[in-house]
Amino acid sequence: MTSRTFVAACLVPLAAFTLAFLALPLVRLLQGSVETEAGWAIYLQILQKPRYLETLVNTVLVSLAVSVTALLISTVAGVFLARNRFFGRGLLLSILTLPLAFPGVVVGFMIILLGGRQGLFNQLLPGHVVFAYSLTGLFLGYLYFSIPRVLLTVMAAVEKLDPALEEAARTLGASPLRVVVDVILPGLAPSLVAAGAIAFATAMGAFGTAFTLATNIDVLPMVIYTEFTLSANIAMASALSVLLGLVTWVLLLAARSFTGTTVAAGG
Amino acid sequence: MNRSFSWWLQLAVTLLTAAFLIVPAIQSILAGLTVSYFRGLSSGLTLKWITRVWELYADSIFLSLWLAVSCLVVTLVIGVPAAYALARNPGRLSRVLEEFISLPLAVPGLALALALLQLYGTVTGFRTSWTFILVGHVLYTLPFMVRSVLAVLMAMDFKTLEESAATLGATAPTRFWTIIVPNAMPGILAGALTVVTLSIGEFNLTWMLHTPYLKTLPVGLADSYASMRLEVASAYTLIFFVMIVPLLMAMQWATARAQRIAQ
Amino acid sequence: MTLTVKNTAKTFPDGTRALLPTDLTVGEGEILSLLGPSGCGKTTLLRIIAGLEQPDAGSRVFFGETDVTGLAVERRNVGMVFQSYALFPNMSVRANVGYGLKVRHVPKAERDRRVDEVLQLCRLADYADRPVQALSGGQQQRVALARAVAPRPKILLLDEPLSALDAALRDSLRDELAAMLRQFRITAVFVTHDQAEALAIADRIAVMSEGELQQVGAPEDLYHAPASAFVARFIGNAIPLTGERDNGALILKGGRLELAENSANKEVYVRAESIRLDPEGSLAGVVETAVFSGGHYRLAIRDVLSDGALLQAHHPGKTAPKSGDTVRLSISPSDLLYLSDQPSGPK
Ligand SMILES: Nc1ncnc2c1ncn2[C@@H]1O[C@H](COP(=O)(O)OP(=O)(O)O)[C@@H](O)[C@H]1O
Ligand SMILES: [Mg+2]
Numbered sequence: 001m002t003s004r005t006f007v008a009a010c011l012v013p014l015a016a017f018t019l020a021f022l023a024l025p026l027v028r029l030l031q032g033s034v035e036t037e038a039g040w041a042i043y044l045q046i047l048q049k050p051r052y053l054e055t056l057v058n059t060v061l062v063s064l065a066v067s068v069t070a071l072l073i074s075t076v077a078g079v080f081l082a083r084n085r086f087f088g089r090g091l092l093l094s095i096l097t098l099p100l101a102f103p104g105v106v107v108g109f110m111i112i113l114l115g116g117r118q119g120l121f122n123q124l125l126p127g128h129v130v131f132a133y134s135l136t137g138l139f140l141g142y143l144y145f146s147i148p149r150v151l152l153t154v155m156a157a158v159e160k161l162d163p164a165l166e167e168a169a170r171t172l173g174a175s176p177l178r179v180v181v182d183v184i185l186p187g188l189a190p191s192l193v194a195a196g197a198i199a200f201a202t203a204m205g206a207f208g209t210a211f212t213l214a215t216n217i218d219v220l221p222m223v224i225y226t227e228f229t230l231s232a233n234i235a236m237a238s239a240l241s242v243l244l245g246l247v248t249w250v251l252l253l254a255a256r257s258f259t260g261t262t263v264a265a266g267g
Numbered sequence: 268m269n270r271s272f273s274w275w276l277q278l279a280v281t282l283l284t285a286a287f288l289i290v291p292a293i294q295s296i297l298a299g300l301t302v303s304y305f306r307g308l309s310s311g312l313t314l315k316w317i318t319r320v321w322e323l324y325a326d327s328i329f330l331s332l333w334l335a336v337s338c339l340v341v342t343l344v345i346g347v348p349a350a351y352a353l354a355r356n357p358g359r360l361s362r363v364l365e366e367f368i369s370l371p372l373a374v375p376g377l378a379l380a381l382a383l384l385q386l387y388g389t390v391t392g393f394r395t396s397w398t399f400i401l402v403g404h405v406l407y408t409l410p411f412m413v414r415s416v417l418a419v420l421m422a423m424d425f426k427t428l429e430e431s432a433a434t435l436g437a438t439a440p441t442r443f444w445t446i447i448v449p450n451a452m453p454g455i456l457a458g459a460l461t462v463v464t465l466s467i468g469e470f471n472l473t474w475m476l477h478t479p480y481l482k483t484l485p486v487g488l489a490d491s492y493a494s495m496r497l498e499v500a501s502a503y504t505l506i507f508f509v510m511i512v513p514l515l516m517a518m519q520w521a522t523a524r525a526q527r528i529a530q
Numbered sequence: 531m532t533l534t535v536k537n538t539a540k541t542f543p544d545g546t547r548a549l550l551p552t553d554l555t556v557g558e559g560e561i562l563s564l565l566g567p568s569g570c571g572k573t574t575l576l577r578i579i580a581g582l583e584q585p586d587a588g589s590r591v592f593f594g595e596t597d598v599t600g601l602a603v604e605r606r607n608v609g610m611v612f613q614s615y616a617l618f619p620n621m622s623v624r625a626n627v628g629y630g631l632k633v634r635h636v637p638k639a640e641r642d643r644r645v646d647e648v649l650q651l652c653r654l655a656d657y658a659d660r661p662v663q664a665l666s667g668g669q670q671q672r673v674a675l676a677r678a679v680a681p682r683p684k685i686l687l688l689d690e691p692l693s694a695l696d697a698a699l700r701d702s703l704r705d706e707l708a709a710m711l712r713q714f715r716i717t718a719v720f721v722t723h724d725q726a727e728a729l730a731i732a733d734r735i736a737v738m739s740e741g742e743l744q745q746v747g748a749p750e751d752l753y754h755a756p757a758s759a760f761v762a763r764f765i766g767n768a769i770p771l772t773g774e775r776d777n778g779a780l781i782l783k784g785g786r787l788e789l790a791e792n793s794a795n796k797e798v799y800v801r802a803e804s805i806r807l808d809p810e811g812s813l814a815g816v817v818e819t820a821v822f823s824g825g826h827y828r829l830a831i832r833d834v835l836s837d838g839a840l841l842q843a844h845h846p847g848k849t850a851p852k853s854g855d856t857v858r859l860s861i862s863p864s865d866l867l868y869l870s871d872q873p874s875g876p877k
Contacts, residue, residue, distance in 0.1 A: 002602060006439035007355045010348035017345055017409075018368055021402050025382035026370075032385045077284050080277040094516070095285045098292070101515040103470035105489045109504060110291035118304065118497055120294060140287075147284060176273060205375025208470045208485075212492050221377050221471075228381060238385070241378035249373040253366075424614065430582050431616035433603040435630035435681060445633070449620035 033238035063203035078154030104208020157191030197255035299502030316502035327487035346412035376471025419454030563732030609678030630681035784834030804865035811860030
């Protein structure tokens with residue numbers, strides 16, 4: 001066997017699998033979305049029907065809020081952990097990255113344990129403090145799985161920053177705050193944008209958390225799910241899936257061209 | 268040492284965040300081991316709930332393990348040779364192909380599941396078998412395997428190693444087995460641990476693809492969250508933690524090691 | 531096994547003509563050095579011989595009488611030492627050296643015997659079970675050589691095998707490598723950009739420039755009778771002397787230099803070792819620097835050459851003139867090199 005044929009043969013399993021289970025199904029999905037009389041106009045309907053438009057806006061707003069909050073928190077914690085060595089740092093780091101492997105359903109359950117009817121807050125605080133099944137619960141759930149991903153990206157970026165730049169700024173008389181504003185944040189900016197985009201895209205597509213919280217807030221993945229299973233509106237479910245997939249894919253592509261990294265995503 | 272106010276503030280943010288993440292996990296561990304969650308720890312510790320979960324959901328745990336192992340085998344068979352081929356031809360076409368197989372990382376699992384269901388939903392024998400779920404898991408984990416191996420290969424001068432093996436008389440398949448695979452091992456290991464970890468935790472695709480007779484661990488979890496008492500749900504979650512946390516740590520260790528090598 | 535390369539050229543897909551049509555023969559057991567500056571196509575030619583690079587149409591490579599042009603690299607039975615050594619990091623020294631025998635399915639007992647033999651020859655027996663990363667540069671170089679010769683290749687190819695070593699080690703390993711290569715008695719092609727290496731190791735040297743062979747010959751011939759200015763400059767660092775011609779002599783800024791007969795219309799070159807300090811000498815100059823370098827002094831002398839450059843001279847005496855001294859120099863007409871204006875081209 002020549003080298004060339006062997007290398008080509010190495011690609012055959014991948015090509016076959018990808019064609020059968022990725023390329024063709026995606027084509028079928030697109031096809032499925034335009035199978036009603038509406039045809040391609042179904043994509044216009046998404047923007048015209050209040051129910052879908054509202055869902056879309058909701059999803060974008062929640063995801064945006066989650067990304068910004070996760071960025072703020074993770075940047076503070078990430079810079080802090082990357083720049084300080086103290087007892088218990090390793091443990092703290094493990095705790096902060098633990099949820100990486102939690103599927104969305106487990107994250108939902110975590111929020112129920114905090115803010116559900118039998119949750120911690122409801123037990124500790126006087127009065128009826130239940131937030132798990134509301135927008136707040138959804139927001140916290142998304143935050144729960146976004147923080148570790150953003151944190152890892154931020155820490156990797158901090159470690160790549162040249163400490164000499166900071167030291168130079170210090171010797172020039174800059175206060176610690178100025179160093180952060182003038183040196184650290186500009187250095188981190190590309191990674192922060194990328195991490196934000198990753199958090200946003202993940203939140204947009206998150207299903208398990210919303211599913212577990214059985215929230216009364218309509219987010220896009222939940223609507224797709226109900227359209228498909230309850231209303232059997234396969235065309236609309238497909239169209240919404242195509243839209244959602246396109247948005248998250250473009251976002252992540254842009255993010256990756258920014259830094260060239262992605263963090264392993266859990267369900 | 269004299270710490271500034273901002274240092275304490277940062278510490279506070281970090282600790283609060285850690286508390287937010289870990290407190291519910293501890294709650295669930297405790298709830299899974301106490302007689303009555305409502306009465307608290309004073310009601311005593313018990314393994315009753317764990318046994319209960321085992322009776323109810325042992326099948327889902329075994330199915331998840333079986334799926335993870337099968338998924339690993341398939342991603343190894345497809346992913347390692349593919350990563351090698353992509354590394355050998357680092358052209359535009361390879362970039363496009365790599366981008367394409369990475370789609371399942373970006374496109375939500377729900378959308379992929381819908382796509383699979385529409386194309387294969389009517390192929391009954393396939394639709395109702397565990398291999399249908401396996402396809403979903405492979406779809407989702409394959410890019411991690413390919414990228415992990417690719418990164419290690421690109422970081423070493425595997426072309427010259429292969430050429431030197433060729434001058435010594437090794438044919439292309441021999442070179443693959445004796446030179447490429449052993450030297451890509453850190454990447455393969457990191458990829459393998461990632462695949463297993465992600466497969467065991469996969470929910471979005473699996474929820475759509477599973478049948479009532481084929482429930483994986485996360486599907487069972489969702490089921491227990493909806494219909495079981497809190498102690499059982501917690502005990503089940505505890506079992507999941509026991510499985511996934513060591514895997515996550517091994518995965519992080521292996522990935523860091525592979526990245527060190529890839530530099 | 532003789533090696534013959536006929537009309538062999540290589541154009542890379544990006545249009546780079548790395549090798550122009552080349553003919554070359556290496557005799558049975560001969561060590562030929564491909565010598566030339568970086569980027570002149572040495573590695574390309576070596577890789578074509580190995581079968582790692584597909585040459586342009588019309589090219590022919592023969593091992594003995596056999597045309598191997600279309601033969602895959604793994605079936606050519608060549609041994610190759612790579613510039614970076616390319617030792618397999620996943621194997622011990624012994625496994626590296628035995629690799630070629632193993633993939634050819636040589637039985638284990640026979641394989642062990644031959645590996646031991648080669649390890650012994652290359653003075654590696656003590657390191658046999660070490661991982662290759664644990665070896666020094668010089669030891670790694672010997673492993674690469676041992677690995678290449680263990681399967682008893684027909685042709686041994688070495689691509690700058692000493693260039694990965696630091697300078698001090700390089701000098702001491704050069705003669706050792708030459709001795710080992712002679713021991714193996716394998717037809718060998720040795721690539722280098724270092725003339726001292728080529729002179730020390732090769733039976734014959736092929737000088738290359740910009741994808742072309744300039745001259746092929748024994749080291750002495752290339753040194754004493756370079757066919758072109760390029761060869762003269764590259765081997766022995768000859769420099770050109772320019773000035774008015776006057777009745778069989780050359781008028782330089784520093785004086786009049788007698789030339790040999792038949793030197794009209796030829797360029798005149800001189801090497802540092804041909805210039806002598808001589809109170810009676812016809813040339814005069816001022817010492818700019820005098821540097822002691824062990825066996826001799828290296829003098830840089832100004833006001834001799836017409837173009838304002840410094841003239842380099844080697845002075846073997848025990849004492850040397852100081853910077854600023856005026857000295858007189860002589861160069862024997864027979865030590866000068868006389869080259870045609872036009873480079874004589876491939877020969
Ligand atoms: N794969 C390649 N593609 C394009 N040009 C190449 C390639 N390999 C070598 N070259 C070019 O061919 C010329 C000769 O290269 P090489 O044989 O490596 O030179 P040497 O070994 O003498 O330093 C150089 O100009 C080099 O840039
Ligand atoms: Mg070279």
